[in-house]
Amino acid sequence: xxxxxxxxxxxxxxxxxxxxxxxxxxxxxxxxxxxxxxxxxxxxxxxxxxxxxxxxxxxxxxxxxxxxxxxxxxxxxxxxxxxxxxxxxxxxxxxxxxxxxxxxxxxxxxxxxxxxxxxxxxxxxxxxxxxxxxxxxxxxxxxxxxxxx
Amino acid sequence: xxxxxxxxxxxxxxxxxxxxxxxxxxxxxxxxxxxxxxxxxxxxxxxxxxxxxxxxxxxxxxxxxxxxxxxxxxxxxxxxxxxxxxxxxxx
Numbered sequence: 436x437x438x439x440x441x442x443x444x445x446x447x448x449x450x451x452x453x454x455x456x457x458x459x460x461x462x463x464x465x466x467x468x469x470x471x472x473x474x475x476x477x478x479x480x481x482x483x484x485x486x487x488x489x490x491x492x493x494x495x496x497x498x499x500x501x502x503x504x505x506x507x508x509x510x511x512x513x514x515x516x517x518x519x520x521x522x523x524x525x526x527x528x529x530x531x532x533x534x535x536x537x538x539x540x541x542x543x544x545x546x547x548x549x550x551x552x553x554x555x556x557x558x559x560x561x562x563x564x565x566x567x568x569x570x571x572x573x574x575x576x577x578x579x580x581x582x583x584x
Numbered sequence: 585x586x587x588x589x590x591x592x593x594x595x596x597x598x599x600x601x602x603x604x605x606x607x608x609x610x611x612x613x614x615x616x617x618x619x620x621x622x623x624x625x626x627x628x629x630x631x632x633x634x635x636x637x638x639x640x641x642x643x644x645x646x647x648x649x650x651x652x653x654x655x656x657x658x659x660x661x662x663x664x665x666x667x668x669x670x671x672x673x674x675x
Contacts, residue, residue: 468672488673495673498642498649505592505669509603515593518672532675536640539594539670 436582437528442568445517445543445559451478452574456555458483459521459547466494468520470501471545472508478516480507486520493532494520517559519545526550527558527582529567537562543570548582556582587615587660590667591626598626607666612643612650612658615666630668631656640671 447455451471458467468486473479482504485497508515518539522530527548529537537544540563548556557579559570572579585608591599599605605623609615613635620627630641636656637643643650644667650658660666 470672484672493673493675495671498644498651498669498671499647501672502642502644502647502667502669506590506667509590520674530675532673536671536673538640539672541593544674 436526439528439560439567439569441571442561443570444573445545445570446476446573446576447557447579448478449575451481452557452579454481455519455545455547455557459523459549459555460552462486462489463549463552464491464523465489466491466521466523467547468494468496468518470504470508470515471517471519472504472511472513473516474513476516479513482507491523515539515542517543517545519547519557521547521549523549527556529560529562534562534565534567540564545572551582554580554582556580585610585662587662588665589615589619590665592669594670595626595629595668598623598629609660611656611660612637612645612654612666613656615660616656640673642669642671643667644669 469483471478484500486494487497488495527546543559545559559572561568607618616627
């Protein structure tokens with residue numbers, strides 16, 4: 436398992452965690468993506484966004500769906516807490532493409548890995564100026580499984 | 585002639601934290617020039633040295649992606665809203 440320096444934590448509630456896994460499974464083997472928004476670090480809404488690339492190795496959020504989500508987030512004065520996508524065949528760690536294209540330094544990049552379909556893994560990262568740091572992901576206050584690989 | 589421009593959080597460092605700014609232009613290209621004049625760095629974040637829109641920046645006029653309108657030459661009229669959103673993509 437590839438690791439990065441742990442820097443802080445990211446809290447998810449069980450319902451959101453399960454929804455992310457369900458979304459990732461819903462279009463397997465293609466990657467899915469979406470946004471989590473909220474306030475004070477608490478997730479208030481999950482926005483699944485269509486992957487315009489519909490690829491097994493790449494995602495690109497559908498621009499219009501992303502705009503509608505963003506406008507709602509901004510109009511409600513919420514924060515964009517997390518940007519998530521799935522890896523269907525690799526571990527839950529940012530790929531070089533993920534790092535290269537990461538521009539939302541304030542958001543946590545969550546990756547849902549279905550590398551082991553029976554044991555989904557969600558890990559969270561900050562990606563700022565090409566540097567990856569990991570957020571300790573907790574679900575209802577308990578450590579989320581990080582998988583064996 | 586005034587266009588409302590919605591600025592994403594990651595570009596608000598160019599607008600003193602403001603969510604929206606006003607600018608003028610009869611095309612998106614003119615608007616970008618005016619944006620840069622009023623908010624140094626904001627116009628430059630949208631276009632490359634050759635004056636074309638960056639591939640990984642989404643720009644919308646009244647919620648329509650300008651890639652499906654006229655790109656950088658998309659005409660603007662008084663009261664239009666232009667939204668800017670860095671694309672989210674990865675592997």
